[in-house]
Amino acid sequence: xxxxxxxxxxxxxxxxxxxxxxxxxxxxxxxxxxxxxxxxxxxxxxxxxxxxxxxxxxxxxxxxxxxxxxxxxxxxxxxxxxxxxxxxxxxxxxxxxxxxxxxxxxxxxxxxxxxxxxxxxxxxxxxxxxxxxxxxxxxxxxxxxxxxxxxxxxxxxxxxxxxxxxxxxxxxxxxxxxxxxxxxxxxxxxxxxxxxxxxxxxxxxxxxxxxxxxxxxxxxxxxxxxxxxxxxxxxxxxxxxxxxxxxxxxxxxxxxxxxxxxxxxxxxxxxxxxxxxxxxxxxxxxxxxxxxxxxxxxxxxxxxxxxxxxxxxxxxxxxxxxxxxxxxx
Amino acid sequence: xxxxxxxxxxxxxxxxxxxxxxxxxxxxxxxxxxxxxxxxxxxxxxxxxxxxxxxxxxxxxxxxxxxxxxxxxxxxxxxxxxxxxxxxxxxxxxxxxxxxxxxxxxxxxxxxxxxxxxxxxxxxxxxxxxxxxxxxxxxxxxxxxxxxxxxxxxxxxxxxxxxxxxxxxxxxxxxxxxxxxxxxxxxxxxxxxxxxxxxxxxxxxxxxxxxxxxxxxxxxxxxxxxxxxxxxxxxxxxxxxxxxxxxxxxxxxxxxxxxxxx
Numbered sequence: 349x350x351x352x353x354x355x356x357x358x359x360x361x362x363x364x365x366x367x368x369x370x371x372x373x374x375x376x377x378x379x380x381x382x383x384x385x386x387x388x389x390x391x392x393x394x395x396x397x398x399x400x401x402x403x404x405x406x407x408x409x410x411x412x413x414x415x416x417x418x419x420x421x422x423x424x425x426x427x428x429x430x431x432x433x434x435x436x437x438x439x440x441x442x443x444x445x446x447x448x449x450x451x452x453x454x455x456x457x458x459x460x461x462x463x464x465x466x467x468x469x470x471x472x473x474x475x476x477x478x479x480x481x482x483x484x485x486x487x488x489x490x491x492x493x494x495x496x497x498x499x500x501x502x503x504x505x506x507x508x509x510x511x512x513x514x515x516x517x518x519x520x521x522x523x524x525x526x527x528x529x530x531x532x533x534x535x536x537x538x539x540x541x542x543x544x545x546x547x548x549x550x551x552x553x554x555x556x557x558x559x560x561x562x563x564x565x566x567x568x569x570x571x572x573x574x575x576x577x578x579x580x581x582x583x584x585x586x587x588x589x590x591x592x593x594x595x596x597x598x599x600x601x602x603x604x605x606x607x608x609x610x611x612x613x614x615x616x617x618x619x620x621x622x623x624x625x626x627x628x629x630x631x632x633x634x635x636x637x638x639x640x641x642x643x644x645x646x647x648x649x650x651x652x653x654x655x656x657x658x659x660x661x662x663x664x665x666x667x668x669x670x671x672x673x674x675x676x677x
Numbered sequence: 678x679x680x681x682x683x684x685x686x687x688x689x690x691x692x693x694x695x696x697x698x699x700x701x702x703x704x705x706x707x708x709x710x711x712x713x714x715x716x717x718x719x720x721x722x723x724x725x726x727x728x729x730x731x732x733x734x735x736x737x738x739x740x741x742x743x744x745x746x747x748x749x750x751x752x753x754x755x756x757x758x759x760x761x762x763x764x765x766x767x768x769x770x771x772x773x774x775x776x777x778x779x780x781x782x783x784x785x786x787x788x789x790x791x792x793x794x795x796x797x798x799x800x801x802x803x804x805x806x807x808x809x810x811x812x813x814x815x816x817x818x819x820x821x822x823x824x825x826x827x828x829x830x831x832x833x834x835x836x837x838x839x840x841x842x843x844x845x846x847x848x849x850x851x852x853x854x855x856x857x858x859x860x861x862x863x864x865x866x867x868x869x870x871x872x873x874x875x876x877x878x879x880x881x882x883x884x885x886x887x888x889x890x891x892x893x894x895x896x897x898x899x900x901x902x903x904x905x906x907x908x909x910x911x912x913x914x915x916x917x918x919x920x921x922x923x924x925x926x927x928x929x930x931x932x933x934x935x936x937x938x939x
């Protein structure tokens with residue numbers, strides 16, 4: 349009808365690695381060499397970014413509202429911590445165990461979460477988070493309660509690299525794990541499954557009319573995100589060699605949400621940019637202005653949300669679109 | 678026209694038995710017995726509020742009936758969820774666009790094809806590498822005249838094209854039975870013929886039931902017409918029989934349409 353060329357010419361945007369992907373990933377590599385004094389903070393940024401990435405699957409792709417995502421981060425953190433405290437200091441199996449525990453709990457709670465509307469989802473995730481926090485608080489013999497869990501020994505990474513005080517091993521370890529997770533998530537969101545998640549976010553009511561089992565898809569996405577959050581939590585425990593109740597706290601759930609919104613949801617890199625910017629600004633203002641640093645972060649967030657939808661990456665997209673329009677005749 | 682009605686009975690594609698839907702004390706659908714033979718092109722007409730959309734919603738399983746059964750072929754699908762009925766070939770479009778605003782036209786249709794073929798569960802490979810669904814989607818879009826807007830984001834699409842995309846999504850599912858709820862609503866009269874020509878060109882074994890207000894389109898494209906009034910099936914017959922039925926004229930067609938059919 350339209351007289352276009354062969355059907356073979358029609359393509360969907362591919363997930364092929366672009367130059368700017370490489371450029372963005374070279375930033376943390378450069379940090380390692382340029383700012384050796386910041387590697388402890390750096391690995392915390394990477395771990396938090398990985399946590400935000402897992403939240404992006406829930407919020408940005410599946411469209412589920414969550415205010416209790418720290419539950420899975422904390423589960424992973426305590427799983428790795430308990431293993432290390434009981435003599436199992438091997439790192440990679442620790443990560444796997446943390447992912448499995450978080451995934452199982454994520455799978456079980458997902459059935460409560462995917463049913464409701466946004467407000468219901470918010471309340472349920474919040475409730476699950478608070479429940480786990482209270483369990484960890486009361487199970488003092490296991491978790492150390494409010495004192496936390498610190499008496500743990502972790503092996504050398506791959507039996508070779510010892511965790512050092514400057515945080516070099518921890519930084520590289522976190523970066524490699526986060527990168528692997530990113531490659532996986534990027535693949536998943538570009539897959540047919542990922543497309544169906546975006547479609548559910550865009551129009552959940554239409555999906556059953558396409559024959560899609562919406563509930564099952566959301567369960568899968570929520571479980572996957574929980575596993576990733578568990579890995580992030582385990583990374584924090586293994587690199588810091590201490591776990592406290594704050595890994596499960598509402599504060600953590602809320603902060604990671606703020607980071608994600610700041611960076612931009614549904615864009616993968618938003619998690620990294622949001623977490624990086626937030627924590628660097630936090631670090632900067634906490635030194636310059638220990639009293640009011642949260643005020644400045646609040647101002648920044650309000651500014652970003654007012655200027656453009658979709659966080660910092662949303663603003664970048666809008667600028668690029670404007671630039672393209674201006675160049676076009 | 679009437680010869681078709683007298684022909685030997687064809688196998689049944691979709692059938693309802695005593696289908697009822699009650700909201701509070703009102704029966705929106707009351708004991709509806711409807712039979713669609715395979716390959717039917719039937720229209721469902723009736724005044725506003727007669728329960729036409731409710732009937733489609735019951736057939737597709739958007740909500741459960743108060744009583745009665747829905748049979749797809751020989752299978753009772755009354756208790757199946759909507760997505761399970763779709764898998765069995767019972768597909769619908771919506772009166773009001775319910776599309777995916779942020780997806781492109783091509784992505785939407787590829788998704789529908791992936792859902793049909795079971796590919797939508799796959800998570801380890803980029804959807805851009807699934808050549809078969811993409812080629813099929815491109816061919817379908819060309820057929821519907823949507824090829825030039827394949828990469829347009831749905832929310833930026835003109836309304837008429839959105840209606841066509843709604844139909845493209847349904848066709849991508851390769852329906853056995855296709856229920857169209859006012860497929861041409863909101864489209865200028867000239868273009869609505871285009872929509873119906875697409876529907877008329879469907880393979881002969883696809884069964885179609887469409888709701889339509891434009892009587893010209895109904896009489897042009899329907900082999901049989903069912904008339905729904907106050908939740909009940911008033912009558913059913915060929916377009917000529919319906920046009921000649923005084924009851925239909927009374928309750929539905931009104932003065933202007935009678936003149937037109939005169």
